[in-house]
Amino acid sequence: MLYTKRTDAEVRRAFRARLASGELLRLPGAFNPLSARLIERRGFDGVYVSGxxxxxxxxxxxxxxxxxxxxxxxxxxxxxxxxxxxxxxxDTGFGEPMNVARTVQELEDAGLAGLHIEDQVNPKRCGHLDGKQVVDAASAMRRVRAAVDARRDPDFLIMARTDVRAVEGLEATVERARQLVDAGADAVFPEALRTLEEFARVRAAVDVPILANMTEFGKSELFTVDQLRDVGVNIVIWPVSLLRLAMGAADRGLHTLLDQGSLTSRLDEMQHRRELYDLVDYEGYSHFDSSVFDFRLEGD
Structure with a gap:
């Protein structure tokens, strides 16, 4: 209802335990709180929040x-x-090492299970755009060390993302991944890898969980969960997919309004009011305090 049933510490411990098991965890990207609740309702393993x-x-x-x-x-x-x-x-931690430290504590306080810090030059660019620049290894490692030193809950996951693949190639990515783990990263996010063989190469190079970003229209082929599991990936994210689906549907709906003057022809594509009310748990609020909610839909 109003809040989650588990504490932040419990969620983090459980997340770490599942990562340690070696299974692949599926984290679709939420574009708002309601979509995060839908991700949970559909049985996924976690939620991702994309910059x-x-x-x-x-x-x-x-x-x-x-x-x-x-x-x-x-x-x-x-x-x-x-x-x-x-x-x-x-992103890059919103600045240099002192900013990174503050970022970790602020986002720890926000209830996250973890975050990733990348090795791009400030200001960063989207990971699947051309023209990215990365900092040198020493600077990247300082960011990771600052993040690790700043956290107060040892179960809070510090993931290091590297964008080196697009700038210097695969072998440099493998070396950067090793360096980030040496700096204390709990997991590695090699951005914009192109093949399953490249994921397998990074997997073999480090002894921490690795993440695959399956964003549409980017540099990586859209591999299936089974394909990624087979090469040892531990987390897969679809960061922008739900937003793209929602915006595509919204655009089609607006076209229909312009063309037809109503949305009658698209009712079967919409989330029904009953489904929405169930997702936001009207009934739970009613049980908690009938003075907050005392109305029922009849025959709708």
Whole structure:
């Protein structure tokens, strides 16, 4: 109902245990709290919060314009409504090592199970755009060390993302991944890998969980969960997929309104009011306090 049933610490411990098991965890990207609750309802393993999605929601390109305050606020809204572990994109940590440290503590307070810090130059670019630049290994490692030192809950996952593949190639990515693990990263996110063999190469190089980003229209082929599991991937995210689906449906609906003057022809594509009310748990609020909610739909 109002809040989740498990504490942040319980969620983090459970997330770490599942990662340690070696199974592959599926984390679709939520574009708001309601979509996070739907992800949980459908039986996924966790929720992902994408920086690209948060930027897009604000009508901004994903080029480092969002702030720590905006990310912390949205992640807190999402973790409040789901018992699933939530992993968030923390860009470059919103600055240099001292900023990274503050970012970790703010997002820890927001209830996340973990975050990832990347090795791009500030301001960053979307991971599947051309023209990215990365910092040197020493700078990347300082960011990771700052993140690890700043966390207060040892179960809070510090993941290191590397964008080196698009800049220097696969072998440099493998070496950077090893360096990030040496700096204390609990997991590695090699961005924009192109083949299953490349994922397998990174998997063989490090002894921590690795993440695969299956974003549409990007550099990576859209591999299936089974394919990624077979090469040892531990987490797969679909960061922007739900937003793309929702915006595509919204655009088609607006076209229909212009052409037909009503949405009668699209009613069967909509989430019914009853489904929405069930998802936001009207009934739970009614049981909690009938003075808050005392109305029922009759014959609808």
């Amino acid at each position: 690209a999605v948060l930027s897009a929601e604000l009508g901004l390109p994903d080029i480092g314009l969002t702030t720590l305050t905006e990310v912390a606020g949205r992640t807190r809204q999402i973790t409040r409504v789901t018992d699933l572990p939530t992993l968030a994109d923390a």
